[in-house]
Amino acid sequence: MPDLGLEVLLKGKNLARILAGLGVALRISLISLAVSIPAGILVGILMTRRNVVIKAVTRCYLEIVRIMPQMVLLFLVYFGTTRVFGWNLSGELSAVIVFSFWGAAEMGDLVRGAVTSIPAHQYESAAALGLTGIQTYRYIILPQTVRRLIPLSINLITRMIKTTSLVLMIGVVEILKVAQQIIEANRMSSPNAAFGVYLTVFLLYFAACWPISMLAGYLEKRWR
């Protein structure tokens, strides 16, 4: 049995530190989600408006997010704001800003897709039954939209969690940074720590995302 460098994890508080690092990553994702889901719903509803200006603005917003890697956006906010506005944003705050900006666009696109996928005659037959505009939304449109939307937005959660791994690159001490520190500190005593520790990080991310993906898949199948 080759030395897999797993023993490092059992030393001192290493495992607890790694889990705390995961906690940081999850905290960033949760805060970003808490911002981007309501903001995304708003963006999505705006996108279905016929107003040309609103359409152009939301379209631009969506395209920027679609084309620019989140890494680039992170750099722009983290390094750029210091330079241009003289703000000194912490890495964590920069991350929350970028991921919310990104998440709101993604969520907005999902909402737009779900709303426009409801065929026009659903509105018409509701109107034909004498339902008012608000009743139509309350009883006909929203229930259908929400069903389409929920699995997709749950998927957005896993994407958000995966994306938080990027904050390492702007110096936030999260799970990957902690892993690096542990490996570095035990360089002499366990030279193979990189394998065991990174494998653990890998599995922890999987453990965080997989159940959520499964739930999304299950709901998608059930509500099809």
Next chain:
Amino acid sequence: MNWDFIMKYLPLYQRAAILTVKIGIAGIFFAILIGLLCMAVQNLKIPVLRQVVRVYIEISRNTPLLIQLFFIYYGLPKIGIRTNATVCGIAGIAFLGGSYMTEAFRSGMEAVEAVQLESAYSLGLTRWQTLQYVVFPQALSICMPAFMANVIFLLKETSVFSAISLMDLMFTAKDLIGLYYQTTESLFLLVVFYLLILLPVSLAGSLLERRLRYAGFGT
């Protein structure tokens, strides 16, 4: 904006961009191969292999590329699997992209209705002829939007390569910011080069999508 600085470091960015694109394209190429292979395994319902593919897809889709790269680049050498940064970058994109491509291809194949196949069989076409002349052409155009979205997604994901010390665009930008504090210029070049890479792909994607929609197959 310091244009002298920009002109001076333009070639550096250029080199970095070419590296990014090269590794990206190679990775996407292998991702397509993996995707086709996995789709075939799923479609033919090959026992055992099918479960392996299932597990691979779940792992690949539920872990971040950055962690995958760290594991391949820093972890695997400890158990004797050594790669250089370039190979690692390609492997990472292929590992991540393979599952996304599988899903895109699979949804394309599934969108071709069973009765289309039956109608081909009833004309005497063999299984392979049916795939070749009836299923593939339809599946291809159906999966095109998802395919292009994957290409853009994977090219964007290449932005984490600097973590395994590949001298890509992010690496170059961070380096220059650290060395000279020319933050605005460095970031400007970074954005410009990513636009140069991704805007054409994105435009080509929308163009293709529109053409396919107009040539749409609606019955």
Next chain:
Amino acid sequence: MSDVVLKIEHLVKRFDDQTVLKDISLTVREGEVIVVVGPSGCGKSTLLRCINALEEIQGGKILLNGSSVSRESRNLSEIRQKIGMVFQSYELFPHLNVLDNIILAPTKVQKRSREEAKVEALALLSRVGLLEKANSFPRQLSGGQKQRVAIVRALCMHPEIMLFDEVTAALDPEMVREVLDVILGLAGQGKTMIIVTHEMQFARAVADRVIFLDEGVIKEEGEPDQFFDHPKTERAKEFLRTFTFERKHTHS
């Protein structure tokens, strides 16, 4: 009497634990037009699908010109070439234009030359009044036009027997006629056909023999006039009654 084209002996078809066809036997001779009628879910479509080996069968035999039709047949493609089938939902190939839809199988399966297949395809298209649509794509055609193309596509393979599976069920009423006229024309030319339909007047006009299928068995069979005017079984009478209407007066 003319030669037997298709012979079905004691056919049994089950889906899981549900028996859809129980012991069906049927002989079709050359030039004969058989119309199969019956309530929905009686197994009409399944019968046609079995004849074309699109379904596995659990018992009995299907013989086309004496050779067995089954999913295990090694020459399945050859057998299917001799059986033309037209589906309710047309199933033209959406990525090919009308002409390519028609000549795909003749050129790829029968290895006929493109030119020769094209000449025949165009001739058939003009016979169904669709010559000018040869280069159109399926999405540009109406349902009735699509169905006529689907018939031509099957005919171009020179099948020995044609199967029609409720080919007008998905059509708007004004398009039903154009499709049925094509089938009537084929009957006039002496094509051997099995037709599943809900169009009773058409059935009466086109059929040499009517088969009444109910609960997976042939409940009644006979000449059209006799079947439609004097059905023998109670089930057939009941079924035919669903096609006539009476206004009921309720007194309160």
